[in-house]
Amino acid sequence: MKKIFTIVIITLLVACSKSDNKTGNVELTGNVEGLKQGKLYIQQLKDTNLVIIDSIIISGESNFETKFQIEEPQMLFLSLDRGTTESIDNSIHFFAEPGKMKIETTLQGFYANAKISGSENQKVYEKYLKIKTNLNDENLVLLAKEIKNNVIKNAAITEEINNKRDKLTVRKYLYTANFALVNPKYEVSPYITLTEIPDANLKLLDTISKTLDPKVAKSKYGKRLNEWIKERKSTEEK
Known part of the structure; x- marks a missing residue:
């Protein structure tokens, strides 16, 4: 006992x-x-x-x-x-x-x-990561081609790789921006904008910031995005 x-x-x-x-x-x-x-x-x-x-x-x-x-x-x-x-x-x-x-x-x-x-924000974030993973996979394929081409140094292949990489970068920026714009109710929107496309066109960043719900705009990442836009404007629009 x-x-x-x-x-x-x-x-x-x-x-x-x-x-x-x-x-x-x-x-x-x-x-x-x-x-x-x-x-x-x-x-x-x-x-x-x-x-x-x-x-x-x-x-x-x-x-x-x-x-x-x-x-x-x-x-x-x-x-x-x-x-x-x-x-x-x-x-x-x-x-x-x-x-x-x-x-x-x-x-x-x-x-x-x-x-x-x-977490609802986590669910939204994971949707974004799925597309980002696909884009990263495409980039890895290009990297493998680039490594092989470094041996033979074919100028045409080099140009093809560079063109595809540029288009891939544009797709990433457009997808990220669109994702942020269609999810203005979630704090993850300004977060991915800051972490994934901070050097995007200022007008695009401004549009994302102004589209955010008031609660999200006042959040940690919403305020940081607005501050970042102001910082860039002060240096780039002189």
Whole structure:
């Protein structure tokens, strides 16, 4: 009986350690299949530095749960401390929103196998990433042709590759701009504008900024986009 009582107490203590009495408007649960020991960090980009806003200790179980506070929807990073390993697959970027979110992945494919749910911005962002992946694949095909052509140095092939690459770049810019314009209700729109096409035509950037919903325009990325446009105008329109 005493042994059973001790086991119950230990179980309760372990259960309490999972939540760690944390509070916040984001409730994040998840699983890293295959991970038995390690640390997870929730990080936020401030200026050019990643700042830890929460940490999770994994010991014995691959499931985790935590809570943390964010002021508005924004891109965060779930990073894995593998200890002595030199793997570069250690970070998942996800568009966090207040509410309940879930991230499921594996130790072997921490970023590649990640499945994220509970965020409308994340859903929209993943739609954008699918098209971006297709464009990246086309660029890789061109790169492979370029490497082969470096041996034979055929001028006609070089010109063909350059023309196709230029057209691919234009497609990326047009697709990104259009995607931002048709999704003005989501904070991900000014985010992809800033991260993917910051050097786009000023009139185009201005149009995207003015199309944003008032709430999004006042968000972290909405305000940053407006500031970026003003910075460019001050230097380019002199």
